[in-house]
Amino acid sequence: MIRLTLRPLHAGILATAALALGGCATVRGAPSSGGTRPAGFQILAINDFHGNLEVPTQQTTWYGSQAAVPGGEQRAVLGGAAPLAAKLAALRQGQANTITVGAGDLISASPLISAYYLDEPSIAALSQMGLELAAVGNHEFDRGTDELRRLQDGGCGKNTPREPCALEPFSGAGFSYLAANVLDDNGQTLFPGTAMRRFGDVDVGFIGMTLKGTPQVSSPAGTAGWRFADEADTANRLAAELTAQGADLVVLLLHQGATVEGMFRADDCAGLDGPVLPILERLSPAIPLVISGHTHNAYVCRMPMAGGGERLLTSAGRYGAFVSDIRVSRDAAGRWTMDAINVPVKSDGGEMAGVAALVARYATATQAVANRVIGRIDGSLERGMQVDSPLARLVADAQLAATRPPEAGGADIAFINQGGVRAAFQPAADGSVTFGQIFTLQPFSNTLEVKALTGAALLALLEQQFGETAEDGTILIPSTGFTFTFDRTRPVGQRIVAATLNGEPLDPARTYRVTVNNFLAAGGDGFTSLAPAPSVAHGGVDVDALAAFIAAGVTVDPLARVIDAGAAAPVQ
Ligand SMILES: [Zn+2]
Numbered sequence: 268m269i270r271l272t273l274r275p276l277h278a279g280i281l282a283t284a285a286l287a288l289g290g291c292a293t294v295r296g297a298p299s300s301g302g303t304r305p306a307g308f309q310i311l312a313i314n315d316f317h318g319n320l321e322v323p324t325q326q327t328t329w330y331g332s333q334a335a336v337p338g339g340e341q342r343a344v345l346g347g348a349a350p351l352a353a354k355l356a357a358l359r360q361g362q363a364n365t366i367t368v369g370a371g372d373l374i375s376a377s378p379l380i381s382a383y384y385l386d387e388p389s390i391a392a393l394s395q396m397g398l399e400l401a402a403v404g405n406h407e408f409d410r411g412t413d414e415l416r417r418l419q420d421g422g423c424g425k426n427t428p429r430e431p432c433a434l435e436p437f438s439g440a441g442f443s444y445l446a447a448n449v450l451d452d453n454g455q456t457l458f459p460g461t462a463m464r465r466f467g468d469v470d471v472g473f474i475g476m477t478l479k480g481t482p483q484v485s486s487p488a489g490t491a492g493w494r495f496a497d498e499a500d501t502a503n504r505l506a507a508e509l510t511a512q513g514a515d516l517v518v519l520l521l522h523q524g525a526t527v528e529g530m531f532r533a534d535d536c537a538g539l540d541g542p543v544l545p546i547l548e549r550l551s552p553a554i555p556l557v558i559s560g561h562t563h564n565a566y567v568c569r570m571p572m573a574g575g576g577e578r579l580l581t582s583a584g585r586y587g588a589f590v591s592d593i594r595v596s597r598d599a600a601g602r603w604t605m606d607a608i609n610v611p612v613k614s615d616g617g618e619m620a621g622v623a624a625l626v627a628r629y630a631t632a633t634q635a636v637a638n639r640v641i642g643r644i645d646g647s648l649e650r651g652m653q654v655d656s657p658l659a660r661l662v663a664d665a666q667l668a669a670t671r672p673p674e675a676g677g678a679d680i681a682f683i684n685q686g687g688v689r690a691a692f693q694p695a696a697d698g699s700v701t702f703g704q705i706f707t708l709q710p711f712s713n714t715l716e717v718k719a720l721t722g723a724a725l726l727a728l729l730e731q732q733f734g735e736t737a738e739d740g741t742i743l744i745p746s747t748g749f750t751f752t753f754d755r756t757r758p759v760g761q762r763i764v765a766a767t768l769n770g771e772p773l774d775p776a777r778t779y780r781v782t783v784n785n786f787l788a789a790g791g792d793g794f795t796s797l798a799p800a801p802s803v804a805h806g807g808v809d810v811d812a813l814a815a816f817i818a819a820g821v822t823v824d825p826l827a828r829v830i831d832a833g834a835a836a837p838v839q
Pocket residue numbers: 371372404405406522560561562
């Protein structure tokens with residue numbers, strides 16, 4: 268366990284708090300000796316749970332100084348909501364003052380068992396296991412803020428194409444989301460930015476927030492109308508407010524993080540690097556504890572603060588594999604000490620019955636959904652994670668097929684962004700494909716949009732695939748009949764050397780109807796030229812289009828549609 272004793276300058280800052288406490292302590296009937304009473308509390312923290320309700324089949328490897336093997340390497344199956352709930356309960360044993368918090372991305376980008384039900388079972392499980400406060404992360408915005416508000420407040424209002432309350436009523440989160448840096452036009456936050464908790468005679472202020480870059484990594488529609496303010500500026504302002512309101516200590520729940528060697532570390536932070544570091548550099552010493560997330564790494568880190576003193580930085584990996592057990596105590600002289608360790612959530616630690624029953628209920632319901640054979644695919648989908656892959660071409664073709672009829676939009680071409688193909692799968696020996704397989708491939712329930720673009724605008728869109736440098740960029744994989752050739756060595760804006768539809772070069776003056784998912788339609792992945800193009804039709808959910816396409820019978824197209832002239836070969 269890392270032990271952090273606050274050093275002189277920092278202790279000086281906290282001495283102010285301790286003095287203030289001393290004053291209050293008199294009111295609260297503390298001993299009249301004038302000394303500060305010993306005090307302590309526990310914070311249990313998780314992050315990036317991503318709806319991982321079930322115990323995984325794969326083992327996790329992690330590193331810690333307490334391991335009895337060379338190099339400190341350990342390996343076990345970690346995670347699952349019911350073992351996580353049991354572990355949290357066990358860690359709280361004997362703790363008079365304890366709180367459980369989250370640092371973002373607890374939901375979305377989740378497996379079918381949670382995603383199919385709009386993450387309602389994950390919200391319920393996290394509530395049952397005693398989560399109290401949770402910073403929003405970028406993925407909390409995937410389905411928009413109306414839907415996120417529903418997850419907080421409960422109810423069965425329909426904000427997405429998927430059916431809410433599909434299995435049982437939904438009463439909302441038993442914990443409070445914090446969103447200190449998510450602001451509307453009037454400067455109002457989406458959820459409260461802070462919360463105050465009293466542990467014994469200590470007042471602790473909590474600030475919760477997501478990374479300011481959330482709009483760049485989210486569906487534009489999900490964050491439209493909201494401003495994501497700078498993390499350090501926001502935290503410093505609120506820390507001062509909380510201190511003025513009497514907080515003895517301020518804790519930041521921040522959905523931004525770092526990476527470490529080996530990804531998961533129980534009690535150190537070897538090789539620490541990442542986007543949280545410049546934020547910490549600007550953070551007020553009034554915030555000596557930062558509980559972070561987003562990178563899916565696990566670490567416990569003691570870091571020097573500008574002006575002296577040390578700060579504790581933690582993160583608990585992902586998917587409920589670890590819990591950060593943070594202990595904060597104050598001795599009779601008023602000095603604060605912090606300890607933290609990432610406790611692995613092993614399956615042999617028991618399960619919490621209520622959470623296990625909830626997961627079992629949804630697992631049973633999901634099995635029927637997941638195992639349903641939707642159709643057959645003739646051919647191999649091997650190399651499924653390559654950019655212009657048989658799998659990506661299949662998705663693009665499905666989206667074209669769904670929107671090609673005149674009444675569905677009359678589409679000429681469909682594009683899928685390379686990031687929209689989330690996982691590879693292979694049909695069974697008889698070619699059969701299940702709904703569970705394609706849901707893993709397209710878990711976001713994006714909807715289809717048909718846009719009208721001139722040939723000139725379409726060429727401009729294709730140019731937006733490439734960035735300033737030759738390495739930058741993200742590829743759009745086209746539907747059948749459309750191919751394009753690019754050359755990264757050419758100047759920006761001139762990388763496309765050929766683009767044809769059914770063998771004919773694009774006509775700059777003609778209007779084409781182009782189908783994309785709503786993520787791209789709103790300008791996602793940097794395809795800003797798509798947002799202003801007029802929408803001529805709205806389609807259904809992407810995964811449903813794919814299911815219908817496969818149900819009609821599919822033969823894999825082995826031919827590349829995206830050609831890299833520089834490589835003189837298809838884009839692999
Ligand atoms: Zn994240």
